[in-house]
Amino acid sequence: MFALIRSRVMARSRFAGAIPGSKVCTPGASALLRHYHKPSRTASFKTLTKDDLEHFKGILPAETILATPAVGGSSDPIELEGFNADWLNKYRGNSQLVLRPKTTQEVSDILKYCNAQGIAVVPQGGNTGLVGGSVPVHDEVILSLRNMSRVRNYDELSGVLVCDAGCVLEELGNYVGERDHIMPLDLGAKGSCHIGGNVATNAGGIRFLRYGSLHGSVLGLEVVLPDGTILDNLSTLRKDNTGYDLKQLFIGSEGSLGVITGVSVITPQRSSAVNVTVLGVTSYENVQRAFALARKRCGEILSAYEFWDATCMGAVLHHQSLKNPLSAEFPFYVLIETSGSNKDHDDEKMGGLLEELLEEGIVEDGALAQDDSQIARMWTMREGIPESLAKTGATYKYDVSIPIPVLYDIVGDIAKRLESAQLYKPGESGFPVKLVCGYGHIGDGNLHLNIVAEKFEDRVTNIFEPYVYEWVKSHRGSISAEHGVGLMKRDHLEYSKSPEMLAYMKRMKEVFDPKGILNPYKVV
Amino acid sequence: MSSLRILVGVKRVVDSAVKVRVNSAQTGVETANVKHSMNPFDEIAVEEAIRLREKHGKDVVQEIIAVSCGPAKAQETLRTALAMGADRAIHVKTDDNLEPLSVAKLLSKIIGEEKPSLVILGKQAIDDDSNQTGQMLAGLLNWPQATFASKVDIKDGALEVVREVDGGLETVSSSLPAVVTTDLRLNEPRYASLPNIMKAKKKPLKTVSPADLGVDIRSRLQTLRVTEPAKRQGGKIVASVDELLDKLRNEAKVL
Numbered sequence: 001m002f003a004l005i006r007s008r009v010m011a012r013s014r015f016a017g018a019i020p021g022s023k024v025c026t027p028g029a030s031a032l033l034r035h036y037h038k039p040s041r042t043a044s045f046k047t048l049t050k051d052d053l054e055h056f057k058g059i060l061p062a063e064t065i066l067a068t069p070a071v072g073g074s075s076d077p078i079e080l081e082g083f084n085a086d087w088l089n090k091y092r093g094n095s096q097l098v099l100r101p102k103t104t105q106e107v108s109d110i111l112k113y114c115n116a117q118g119i120a121v122v123p124q125g126g127n128t129g130l131v132g133g134s135v136p137v138h139d140e141v142i143l144s145l146r147n148m149s150r151v152r153n154y155d156e157l158s159g160v161l162v163c164d165a166g167c168v169l170e171e172l173g174n175y176v177g178e179r180d181h182i183m184p185l186d187l188g189a190k191g192s193c194h195i196g197g198n199v200a201t202n203a204g205g206i207r208f209l210r211y212g213s214l215h216g217s218v219l220g221l222e223v224v225l226p227d228g229t230i231l232d233n234l235s236t237l238r239k240d241n242t243g244y245d246l247k248q249l250f251i252g253s254e255g256s257l258g259v260i261t262g263v264s265v266i267t268p269q270r271s272s273a274v275n276v277t278v279l280g281v282t283s284y285e286n287v288q289r290a291f292a293l294a295r296k297r298c299g300e301i302l303s304a305y306e307f308w309d310a311t312c313m314g315a316v317l318h319h320q321s322l323k324n325p326l327s328a329e330f331p332f333y334v335l336i337e338t339s340g341s342n343k344d345h346d347d348e349k350m351g352g353l354l355e356e357l358l359e360e361g362i363v364e365d366g367a368l369a370q371d372d373s374q375i376a377r378m379w380t381m382r383e384g385i386p387e388s389l390a391k392t393g394a395t396y397k398y399d400v401s402i403p404i405p406v407l408y409d410i411v412g413d414i415a416k417r418l419e420s421a422q423l424y425k426p427g428e429s430g431f432p433v434k435l436v437c438g439y440g441h442i443g444d445g446n447l448h449l450n451i452v453a454e455k456f457e458d459r460v461t462n463i464f465e466p467y468v469y470e471w472v473k474s475h476r477g478s479i480s481a482e483h484g485v486g487l488m489k490r491d492h493l494e495y496s497k498s499p500e501m502l503a504y505m506k507r508m509k510e511v512f513d514p515k516g517i518l519n520p521y522k523v524v
Numbered sequence: 525m526s527s528l529r530i531l532v533g534v535k536r537v538v539d540s541a542v543k544v545r546v547n548s549a550q551t552g553v554e555t556a557n558v559k560h561s562m563n564p565f566d567e568i569a570v571e572e573a574i575r576l577r578e579k580h581g582k583d584v585v586q587e588i589i590a591v592s593c594g595p596a597k598a599q600e601t602l603r604t605a606l607a608m609g610a611d612r613a614i615h616v617k618t619d620d621n622l623e624p625l626s627v628a629k630l631l632s633k634i635i636g637e638e639k640p641s642l643v644i645l646g647k648q649a650i651d652d653d654s655n656q657t658g659q660m661l662a663g664l665l666n667w668p669q670a671t672f673a674s675k676v677d678i679k680d681g682a683l684e685v686v687r688e689v690d691g692g693l694e695t696v697s698s699s700l701p702a703v704v705t706t707d708l709r710l711n712e713p714r715y716a717s718l719p720n721i722m723k724a725k726k727k728p729l730k731t732v733s734p735a736d737l738g739v740d741i742r743s744r745l746q747t748l749r750v751t752e753p754a755k756r757q758g759g760k761i762v763a764s765v766d767e768l769l770d771k772l773r774n775e776a777k778v779l
Binding site for chain 2: 277323325351354355357358365366367369370373374
């Protein structure tokens with residue numbers, strides 16, 4: 001079975017949309033096959049039988065079920081590939097059953113049955129997660145929310161959007177965009193990720209700097225608990241201090257406490273004046289100085305401050321077929337976006353900032369977008385980095401929160417360690433490691449450290465794991481700024497949380513999921 | 525090669541990425557609070573002028589002048605042209621609606637004063653898609669014209685242009701002065717760089733009115749109505765060939 005799957009493996013493109021099984025070929029994909037240490041299967045979880053399939057057929061329409069012959073169905077296992085493997089093609093399970101309910105009641109019926117029978121379940125949205133949290137580890141049933149994709153209600157006056165959890169973020173952006181609003185978050189995976197998954201992982205993204213965390217912008221949730229109970233907290237109220245705010249537990253719980261089926265979120269007004277500039281900077285110190293100045297001069301209209309290094313720029317210009325907007329190559333690139341309601345005012349503020357950055361020598365060169373297509377191209381230089389790195393090879397991703405002054409040090413550190421181990425030589429091919437680079441939401445103190453290798457293998461992994469976590473711990477940082485825990489970091493949480501905190505997290509898990517059937521092996 | 529001056533026409537239009545809506549009066553497209561930017565073909569025109577200067581040197585291409593006709597906000601577009609590398613700008617300021625013939629007359633008056641050897645315009649503006657100004661201008665000036673250019677070069681004081689035509693590509697040569705209109709594949713415009721944006725603030729921008737130029741810009745066309753195209757109907761999946769034939773015959777009425 002392994003060999004059969006390996007010969008047909010293809011990597012999914014994040015931008016391929018939510019079509020199951022639709023993927024884009026990555027060079028050497030078969031060599032990238034998952035290499036991680038799977039926890040052993042919990043013996044008490046029931047192995048699916050034909051009777052279970054019959055039961056599901058009784059509560060769900062036939063077209064929403066994908067079942068392989070192993071459990072009495074007639075679907076080719078290849079149809080479950082897209083559900084069983086993650087976007088990085090790093091994690092894969094072997095689920096034999098995918099359920100795609102259309103209503104909250106169906107989700108409730110499914111979970112009630114699985115809880116009673118002791119069947120493990122993995123909730124899945126757009127499957128764009130980067131820590132192996134959205135795919136099965138073994139044969140857990142995959143509960144996909146993709147058929148629940150309606151907007152339930154939108155109030156233009158208050159900007160409150162109520163929708164199903166399976167709505168694709170980009171489509172929601174288009175919907176509220178037509179009504180002069182924007183979603184409070186935006187990330188590279190927007191073409192495929194679901195709002196339910198965004199909430200479950202407390203996704204950050206490029207708008208975080210301006211609009212804050214989902215903990216603030218989510219007003220209410222409809223959640224189905226592991227035992228089938230429907231918890232209706234779908235409020236549209238901005239202020240409601242009536243007891244413990246349970247929805248905060250589900251935001252960021254990564255599908256381990258309940259399945260989010262409905263979301264109520266506040267959407268900000270769309271700004272009519274948007275300016276984007278890409279700047280060339282010679283040192284990381286100047287990246288920080290530029291940030292300080294941007295906050296001073298344009299703080300009230302600043303909507304994004306991102307950075308990336310020369311290695312990332314090389315990869316993205318090559319794979320996205322873009323031209324460097326600057327006259328030369330620089331060690332660091334910064335993207336600043338401002339959004340406001342008055343173009344003349346914003347142009348003046350941005351112009352003043354750029355002039356000062358140039359005069360003070362903080363920035364060597366830059367380009368200011370003159371129209372929307374240039375804005376889109378500049379954003380592609382930042383948002384296209386993950387995809388471009390994935391096309392270059394097997395990508396190890398570390399998403400860390402570290403104090404801004406030392407944030408980039410870790411990149412150089414890891415590069416040195418890999419060089420000493422003879423696994424890497426910058427600019428040279430033929431080594432197991434091809435690239436070491438860093439980029440991210442520096443405005444939020446969040447670095448995405450990426451190591452691109454020929455394939456995932458222990459002798460490479462061991463150089464920086466657990467070294468990265470120790471490094472982060474020594475700076476009291478977070479080993480997962482926004483990507484979450486999933487399977488990848490479950491055993492490393494002690495680097496960022498105290499034993500007491502971890503103990504209480506486990507107690508919360510027991511409260512909501514005493515049988516432990518929901519997204520097992522992950523998070524806590 | 526003797527030195528020459530290039531004049532480039534630029535127009536401020538609704539940004540190409542915007543989804544336009546017809547206004548409630550059905551007289552045109554909603555433009556209030558909508559993002560505007562330089563007409564993409566005009567960006568290509570400015571870029572081509574700058575590339576000609578980079579190729580032949582400042583001694584040959586002495587000056588690049590950007591011209592725009594329109595309301596006060598047209599100056600933003602001229603600033604973009606200056607930030608890309610034009611040397612100075614002329615703004616013909618009017619709030620009235622301008623038709624291609626009026627623009628051609630205004631430009632020909634300015635050309636009479638500035639005496640450029642080469643005029644580069646975008647082939648059409650993306651708001652009205654007229655594709656007339658360049659041709660009318662050449663007619664008024666009695667100059668040769670090379671439209672839909674996908675390649676432009678100056679060789680020994682003569683112009684050589686490759687044009688995109690229905691049958692393929694046509695190479696023409698003409699004497700100078702001449703009018704050229706740009707097509708999409710001519711070049712990829714550069715970004716406005718920070719140093720150039722700073723320099724642009726000091727470059728001269730002159731404002732004149734149609735009256736100063738002695739041009740009558742009264743409209744000769746009256747727009748009766750502007751409507752959206754009919755909404756696309758959903759397709760249907762048919763179960764059999766007989767059903768297909770029935771629909772083709774009785775619903776679509778094509779058989």
